Structures are given as C-alpha cells and as structure tokens.
Amino acid sequence: MARSVYVTGIDRGDGRQAVELGVMELLTRQVDRVGLFRPLVHAEAPGTPGADHVVELLRARYRIDLPPADLYGLTYEEAAALQAAQGQDELVSVLVDRFRALERRCQAVLVLGTDFADTNIPDELAFNARLANEFGAWVLPVVGGRREDPDSVVAEVRNAYRAYTDLGCSTLAMIANRVAPAAKQPVLRGLNAKLPVPVYVVPEELALAAPTVAQLVEATGAELLLGDAAGLARDVRGFVFGGAMLPTFLGALTEGALVVTPGDRADLLIGSLAAHAAGAPPIAGVLLTLDQHPGADVLALAARLAPGTPVAVVGEGSWPTAAALTHVEGMLSAASPRKAEIALGLFELHVDTAELTSRIELSRSDRVTPMMFEHELLEQARAARRHVVLPEGTEERVLRAAEILLRRNVCDLTLLGEVDAVRRKAASLGIVLPAEGAAEGSAENAADRARLRIVDPAASPLRQRFAELYAELRAHKGMTVELALDLVTDVSYFGTLMVQEGIADGMVSGAVHSTAATIRPAFEVIKTAPGAAIVSSVFFMCLADKVLVYGDCAVNPDPNAQQLADIAIQSAETAAQFGVEPRVALLSYSTGTSGSGVDVDKVRKATELVRQARPDLLVEGPIQYDAAVDERVAATKLPGSAVAGRATVLVFPDLNTGNNTYKAVQRSAGAVAVGPVLQGLRKPVNDLSRGALVQDIVNTVAITAIQAQNQSGAPAQSHDQEAAR
Structure with a gap:
C-alpha cells in the first residue's frame, strides 16, 4: 500500500x-x-x-x-x-x-x-x-x-x-x-x-493569482515609507496609474488597486488615501515613482488618513515600474496565510476529498492530535452547513475568522454592525468579503458555497419584531416595547434573538464583549433545553495524542450534587457529538471509598445520580485526576474500573478547581484548549475569550454549527426570507 x-x-x-x-x-x-x-x-x-x-x-x-x-x-x-x-x-x-x-x-x-x-x-x-x-x-x-x-x-x-x-x-x-x-x-x-x-x-x-503589496514592494525594490503588516498583506487586484487631475483620477480608482503615481503628486497621494478611508473605494496601497519623497507634513497627513495603508517609493518612472509590476504573480508562502485558506477552500470545493482520501487508503491513526481534531471540526460543520451570527462584525479577529469560514465553506454567516463600517474595516485589512447574500466563488457553485449577510441592528426591519418579542418574554420584569426597541439594537441581544427566531442557527461572541454580555441574553431569551437543569460548559483539551473533555471550567462556581450530575451528563453528550467516546470521571481529592467529607460526599452523590439517570454511561467517582487518566495509577487505586485510567470526560467539583486545572494543563502540557463550549441551552450560543486568536474563533464557530446540526434537522432560513415574512 x-x-x-x-x-x-x-x-x-x-x-x-x-x-x-x-x-x-x-x-x-x-x-x-x-x-x-x-x-x-x-x-x-x-x-x-x-x-x-x-x-x-x-x-x-x-x-x-x-x-x-x-x-x-x-x-x-x-x-x-x-x-x-x-x-x-x-x-x-x-x-x-x-x-x-x-x-x-x-x-x-x-x-x-x-x-x-x-x-x-x-x-x-x-x-x-x-x-x-x-x-x-x-x-x-x-x-x-x-x-x-x-x-x-x-x-x-x-x-x-x-x-x-x-x-x-x-x-x-x-x-x-x-x-x-x-x-x-x-x-x-x-x-x-x-x-x-x-x-x-x-x-x-483571481485571489490566488493576485500578488500582495509586499511582493510588489520587493519586486520593484521600493522603499517602504508607510504601512503595517496587515496592509502589506493586501492583495493587489489591479493598477491605477495617476497623472490626471484629482477629480478625474478619483473616478478611475478601483477596489483593491495599487495606485502608481509620481512622488511629487501629493494631491493624488492624499486623494487616494482619503478615498480609501471613506471606503470609496478601498485601495491596496500607493507606489510613488521617480524617487520623489513627499514632505514630512504630507506623510504625516497620509498616516492619519489611512493608518496601515502602504506607501512606498521607487527610483524608476512609471513605464519601467509598470513593466516590473505586471510580471509578478501571487504565490503561496508562509507569509501569506490568507492565500492558503483561499487555496484550501478552492481545493475542497472542486475536489472530492472523500473519494481522494479513500483511494490513498491510509489507515487512520489511533492518536488524535490537535490538528486532526481541528480538521474534523471543519469537516463535520461543512457536512451540513448551518448559519451562525457573529455580533462583533467590526472586530479584526472576527473578520479574519469570517473570511476563513466562508472560504472553507464551513457555515453561512451574519456579521452584525453598521454595513459600511464593517466593509470599510474588512477592506482596510485586505479582506475580501462577498457581496451581500452572495456566495464566494463562481455562479456555477453558488448553491454549494457559504453565504454572508451584514446586518445593522439599528436599521434592520427585524428591529420592531424583536422588540415586541423581547417585551413579551420579559414583561414580568416590567419590559415594554418602547424600552426593548433600544435594547435590541445591542448586537448581543439582536444576535440572540436571531437564533431564538430561527433566522440563525447559533451565535458566537465574546472577542470584545464580556462573558456576561454574551450569555445573559441567552439566559433571558433562549433559556435551558428540556431536561437540562443548568447551563454549563466544557473545554476540549487537545493533548499531543488524544482529546479530553473538561467540565465545568467557566460557568458554575460551586454546583451541588444534582447540578454536578447534570454537568456530567451534558459533558458526556457533548463529547459524543464531537467523536470523543464518553468515559466520565467525577473528580475529587480522593478515589473510591478512601476519603470522606462534604466535598467528597457531593461528588459521590453526583456519581450515583448519573448512574440512575443514565445507566448506559460509563462513569466513575469520586476519583483523583491521576487515577482517572493514568492506567498504572488506576491499577493500584481502582482496579477493575471501566473508566479509571481511560477517562475522556473529566468533571471538576467546582469552578475554582476546573478553571485552574485547564489553564495549568494548557500552559504546562502545551495543550490546545478549545472552548468554552456552552451546553444546556435550547439553541447554541458560545462565548469567546477576549484573548481569542483567529483560529480559536474559527474552531468555536465550527463547534457551534455542529451543535446546531445536532439540535435541529433543518438549517435556519435566510435573513431575506425572514424579513419578507
């Protein structure tokens, strides 16, 4: 083979x-x-x-x-x-x-x-x-x-x-x-x-063939005067050679173009950057010719007008510069991660990856690495695409994650925010978002591609409907439609109401909002799922060779025995949804009957409740962490247990223990922590750490989409369909 x-x-x-x-x-x-x-x-x-x-x-x-x-x-x-x-x-x-x-x-x-x-x-x-x-x-x-x-x-x-x-x-x-x-x-x-x-x-x-500004600066030997890494990573989708007077010149600008103009034309430099700042249209950068450096006052104004936008100067005139520029093609490299995502999205759309994988006939590894787990998340989410709303539509990390999710066809997205502001921010980062409601890619594949909506809660026709709904839900707290009209313009509330009404299948927020701001609307509007006593959370802890599920490390400070049992059952169900065979360990500072006390008795009682409610689950408790995950320790402390030494779902007795343990394992063992993933809600809403990386956001959105797959048979209707009702 x-x-x-x-x-x-x-x-x-x-x-x-x-x-x-x-x-x-x-x-x-x-x-x-x-x-x-x-x-x-x-x-x-x-x-x-x-x-x-x-x-x-x-x-x-x-x-x-x-x-x-x-x-x-x-x-x-x-x-x-x-x-x-x-x-x-x-x-x-x-x-x-x-x-x-x-x-x-x-x-x-x-x-x-x-x-x-x-x-x-x-x-x-x-x-x-x-x-x-x-x-x-x-x-x-x-x-x-x-x-x-x-x-x-x-x-x-x-x-x-x-x-x-x-x-x-x-x-x-x-x-x-x-x-x-x-x-x-x-x-x-x-x-x-x-x-x-x-x-x-x-x-x-075309996005793969387009060179970046950085490539063109290098190819022409230009001296960079202004610009940051994000600006240099922008794709150049055309060239505009400036020589006309400013009014004529502005009409020739196109989105993603590199402006090439003599360095002594300060009017064209400032005019093109002002147009970029207004988003009319956003350009890739400016290349000044003839070795003409603008004065310090002009450069200072340029830097304030369009922070991060590259401005460079070359010694040649326009003709030789044009000849050098037109021969440069985009390339995949470690310095262009965006292009890698574009390439993967294209490959996955047009190549039957399941067929190709089956022909290679590799035996799947028994080990599950963090990368394999992340791949599986995207594959599972893509298999039955759902619609996720991202309230923080102008946040850079969210926009970069959105581009990846759309390119990789993971899910349909709604970004919340003032529409022009969202698009201006994306353009300033060199991110190309599809047109409103349009799918990425050619018309031939439009039905198969992920779609984007950008919605301004303050201007949306859904605002009145959401205000009436929220006022009805919270009437017992004195809420009125008039008050709700203002409240539902808050992106967290608006996104939550989209999920409640089936316009979106799930929501992910928290990159710039607090946990409370993200989950409070969910508690008020979506509420707990039938059979769930509380809302709790898990982290997927991706170790070098396996994935463990930790709960609850983010929500409940000191659950009682009944709540702890509910957390254990929810965590086992979440693990199973994501391909982790649940073997549940309820953790304590003692194993089996070796210890006693209020805290141990709570865990012992919770274990009994889990066994009564779910006799099909493999569960052990109270048990110490080492006996739960190390077979050698388990053989000594709890021989004959079906869980000891092989636990995959580890339930902590309180938030203090759980939160500190997941962070210790994350930092000391180099584990990738994916989460927190909320469980127990009727519909999926997930919170991000405010320090979340772009890949963390991608993973959390994929998890949310998979949760939505498991909670409903049909994806949400589009925003246009709902607005028309």
Missing part, C-alpha cells in the same frame, strides 16, 4: 502549490506524522529558512517538526553535476536514500515534484515518473489550463495520464487546474468517460 503521494505536472504555471496544500490537508486529517520531501530545490543551501516557499509554508502550517534539511534532496545544481559525472542512476539512488531516511520516520509523505523552471533536467516528466516509482508513491499529475480552451485542456490531461501510466506510475487521480470557470463543465464532460481514474477540474481563482 502506497503511503506517499507524489504531486507533479507537465509544465510551468499549473498552480500545483494549491493542490499540494490540499493533499497535505487530507493526509494530516488521517495520520499524525506526515512527512514532506522536495527531491530537488532551487537554493544554495537546502534546509535553510526560505529555501523553498512551499516547503516553508507546509512545514509551518502543519507543524512538521522534522529537521528542515531532511525535507530536501539536492539542489538542481548538485543534481546536474552528479548526473553529468555519474549518470542518472546514481542521482536517483541518492535521492531514494534521502527519501527512505525520511519515510522511516513518517506514516505518510507528500512529495513535491520538480517545477519545470530552469531545472536542466532532460525529460523532466520521465524523471518525476521514475522518482515516484522508486519511492513507491501514488502520482497525482496536475495539468495547467490557464488561457486554454476546453478541448486543449482535455487533450493535455489525457496525454499526461497516458504519459505517466506508460512510465509505470500508479495514478491516484488527474487534476486540471486554473481552468477558466466557464470551461469547467465542458472539460469534465470531455474527461470523465475517457479516463479510468477520478478527474477533478479546479477553476482559476
């Missing part, structure tokens, strides 16, 4: 880096030790930082902890010299030895074939085929279809398949990449009936 995939091509410009990224994503979902090997590299010293931008991207993104030098074979120069002196057999032998040394330490290996660019390798296709055969790897050929008509793409894919097959390769599938969107279906029709392996057609994505 082949444990490696060799991604290769037939020529330059096929954009296979996106495919390599997608295949690595598939491999890391299945096994926890995936290797990466580039047989030949354009670099003086393989293994040094930046030796190969794709290797560096994959190594960083997928936390490949192998020595960087072990991921490479030889430089092209070394390979050419070795082949000239001793022949290709010796060259292949050296590369196979280096590959085998890596393979022995991995469960699977992704091999990145040669790039057909100044390689000095005779018959490069045959050389890649030979290496794949010697490595015992599946071959995944990628054929570029940019600017090709459908018939030409079909012919090239068939020829490539025949070429690799005739050379003895085991072909995993064929991918036609960077095909014009309108040509996708004709290409599929032309290939599916003619090849015995799966064929996938991935259309051209």
Whole structure:
C-alpha cells in the first residue's frame, strides 16, 4: 500500500502549490506524522529558512517538526553535476536514500515534484515518473489550463495520464487546474468517460493569482515609507496609474488597486488615501515613482488618513515600474496565510476529498492530535452547513475568522454592525468579503458555497419584531416595547434573538464583549433545553495524542450534587457529538471509598445520580485526576474500573478547581484548549475569550454549527426570507 503521494505536472504555471496544500490537508486529517520531501530545490543551501516557499509554508502550517534539511534532496545544481559525472542512476539512488531516511520516520509523505523552471533536467516528466516509482508513491499529475480552451485542456490531461501510466506510475487521480470557470463543465464532460481514474477540474481563482503589496514592494525594490503588516498583506487586484487631475483620477480608482503615481503628486497621494478611508473605494496601497519623497507634513497627513495603508517609493518612472509590476504573480508562502485558506477552500470545493482520501487508503491513526481534531471540526460543520451570527462584525479577529469560514465553506454567516463600517474595516485589512447574500466563488457553485449577510441592528426591519418579542418574554420584569426597541439594537441581544427566531442557527461572541454580555441574553431569551437543569460548559483539551473533555471550567462556581450530575451528563453528550467516546470521571481529592467529607460526599452523590439517570454511561467517582487518566495509577487505586485510567470526560467539583486545572494543563502540557463550549441551552450560543486568536474563533464557530446540526434537522432560513415574512 502506497503511503506517499507524489504531486507533479507537465509544465510551468499549473498552480500545483494549491493542490499540494490540499493533499497535505487530507493526509494530516488521517495520520499524525506526515512527512514532506522536495527531491530537488532551487537554493544554495537546502534546509535553510526560505529555501523553498512551499516547503516553508507546509512545514509551518502543519507543524512538521522534522529537521528542515531532511525535507530536501539536492539542489538542481548538485543534481546536474552528479548526473553529468555519474549518470542518472546514481542521482536517483541518492535521492531514494534521502527519501527512505525520511519515510522511516513518517506514516505518510507528500512529495513535491520538480517545477519545470530552469531545472536542466532532460525529460523532466520521465524523471518525476521514475522518482515516484522508486519511492513507491501514488502520482497525482496536475495539468495547467490557464488561457486554454476546453478541448486543449482535455487533450493535455489525457496525454499526461497516458504519459505517466506508460512510465509505470500508479495514478491516484488527474487534476486540471486554473481552468477558466466557464470551461469547467465542458472539460469534465470531455474527461470523465475517457479516463479510468477520478478527474477533478479546479477553476482559476483571481485571489490566488493576485500578488500582495509586499511582493510588489520587493519586486520593484521600493522603499517602504508607510504601512503595517496587515496592509502589506493586501492583495493587489489591479493598477491605477495617476497623472490626471484629482477629480478625474478619483473616478478611475478601483477596489483593491495599487495606485502608481509620481512622488511629487501629493494631491493624488492624499486623494487616494482619503478615498480609501471613506471606503470609496478601498485601495491596496500607493507606489510613488521617480524617487520623489513627499514632505514630512504630507506623510504625516497620509498616516492619519489611512493608518496601515502602504506607501512606498521607487527610483524608476512609471513605464519601467509598470513593466516590473505586471510580471509578478501571487504565490503561496508562509507569509501569506490568507492565500492558503483561499487555496484550501478552492481545493475542497472542486475536489472530492472523500473519494481522494479513500483511494490513498491510509489507515487512520489511533492518536488524535490537535490538528486532526481541528480538521474534523471543519469537516463535520461543512457536512451540513448551518448559519451562525457573529455580533462583533467590526472586530479584526472576527473578520479574519469570517473570511476563513466562508472560504472553507464551513457555515453561512451574519456579521452584525453598521454595513459600511464593517466593509470599510474588512477592506482596510485586505479582506475580501462577498457581496451581500452572495456566495464566494463562481455562479456555477453558488448553491454549494457559504453565504454572508451584514446586518445593522439599528436599521434592520427585524428591529420592531424583536422588540415586541423581547417585551413579551420579559414583561414580568416590567419590559415594554418602547424600552426593548433600544435594547435590541445591542448586537448581543439582536444576535440572540436571531437564533431564538430561527433566522440563525447559533451565535458566537465574546472577542470584545464580556462573558456576561454574551450569555445573559441567552439566559433571558433562549433559556435551558428540556431536561437540562443548568447551563454549563466544557473545554476540549487537545493533548499531543488524544482529546479530553473538561467540565465545568467557566460557568458554575460551586454546583451541588444534582447540578454536578447534570454537568456530567451534558459533558458526556457533548463529547459524543464531537467523536470523543464518553468515559466520565467525577473528580475529587480522593478515589473510591478512601476519603470522606462534604466535598467528597457531593461528588459521590453526583456519581450515583448519573448512574440512575443514565445507566448506559460509563462513569466513575469520586476519583483523583491521576487515577482517572493514568492506567498504572488506576491499577493500584481502582482496579477493575471501566473508566479509571481511560477517562475522556473529566468533571471538576467546582469552578475554582476546573478553571485552574485547564489553564495549568494548557500552559504546562502545551495543550490546545478549545472552548468554552456552552451546553444546556435550547439553541447554541458560545462565548469567546477576549484573548481569542483567529483560529480559536474559527474552531468555536465550527463547534457551534455542529451543535446546531445536532439540535435541529433543518438549517435556519435566510435573513431575506425572514424579513419578507
């Protein structure tokens, strides 16, 4: 059984880096030790930082902890010299030895074939085929279809398949990449009936081809005068060369354009930045020519007008600068994580990842790493897409998470906030949000893509309806419609009411709001689920080789025995929803009958209540933490227990113990803590830490979507449908 995939091509410009990224994503979902090997590299010293931008991207993104030098074979120069002196057999032998040394330490290996660019390798296709055969790897050929008509793409894919097959390769599938969107279906029709392996057609994505401002600054040797990392990461989607008077010039500006103008045109510099600040339209940056530096007062004004927007200066005039700019294409690298998300979203939309994974036939690892758990969350959420509302629509981390969620097709989203403010903020960060209600991607795939709504609670037609509903729910507290009209413009209340009314399936907030501000509306409006005595929480603690569920570490300070039993049952059900087999340990400072006291008796009573309510659950308590998770300790303290030493759900006796323990494990053991995940509500609402990272927000939204899948059979109706009722 082949444990490696060799991604290769037939020529330059096929954009296979996106495919390599997608295949690595598939491999890391299945096994926890995936290797990466580039047989030949354009670099003086393989293994040094930046030796190969794709290797560096994959190594960083997928936390490949192998020595960087072990991921490479030889430089092209070394390979050419070795082949000239001793022949290709010796060259292949050296590369196979280096590959085998890596393979022995991995469960699977992704091999990145040669790039057909100044390689000095005779018959490069045959050389890649030979290496794949010697490595015992599946071959995944990628054929570029940019600017090709459908018939030409079909012919090239068939020829490539025949070429690799005739050379003895085991072909995993064929991918036609960077095909014009309108040509996708004709290409599929032309290939599916003619090849015995799966064929996938991935259309051209302009956002991948667009260079970043940072790339263009580097390519032109420009001196950066203003700008921050976020501004430099913006995609450049066009160029506007400024020479006209300001009124005419402003009419020529386009969203995402790089303005190129002589450095002595302070009016165009300030005018374009003012337009950007107003969002009419947001630009990528400004490149000044002729080595003309604006005065200090002009630069100071520019910095205040559009903070973070790049302004750079080059020594050349407009013509040579234009020639240098137009030859730069976007590329995937560790410095462009946004492009990686775009590439993965494109790959997952157009490639049948389940089919491809099944053909690779890797045995899934028994270990569950944090990365594997995060992959599974996105897959599960994507399987039955739900609609999640994010109240903090102008917060940078939320916007970056929203872009990832939409690109990866995880769920439909509503962002709350004043519409122009949300879009201006996104544009200033270089984030491209789809048009209102539109799906990302081509019209052909619109029905399959995640959609975005941006809603201003103060201007929404739902405001009156929500005010009446809230006044009715809280009438016993003296609430009136007049008071509620103001209250429901609060984004937390508005988002909660969207969930209550089925306009959204769940809500995630807390990046800038307190926990109380997030969950108080849920307690007032959504309330507890039938059969749930209280609302509680869990953290998914992703350790190096397994996932544990900790509850309750965020909500209930000192639960009594009945509440503790309810927390244990809720936590077991949450664990099962996310693929963690529940074996429940109710923790205490003593194990079994070894101790007594009020605190131990509470845990003992809670354990009895769990067994009465859910005799199907495996539960143990009171039990100490070490006896719950360490089989050697369990054999001494509680032999014969079905839970001791193997517990997956750990229930703490109080908030003090739980909160401190999860943070200690997170910091000391390097665990990834995902949560808190609220449980016990009728509909899912989840809170974020105010220090949440973008990936934390992505994970929490995915969890919320999965909770919604388990709580209702049908996704929420769209905002437009509801507003029309």
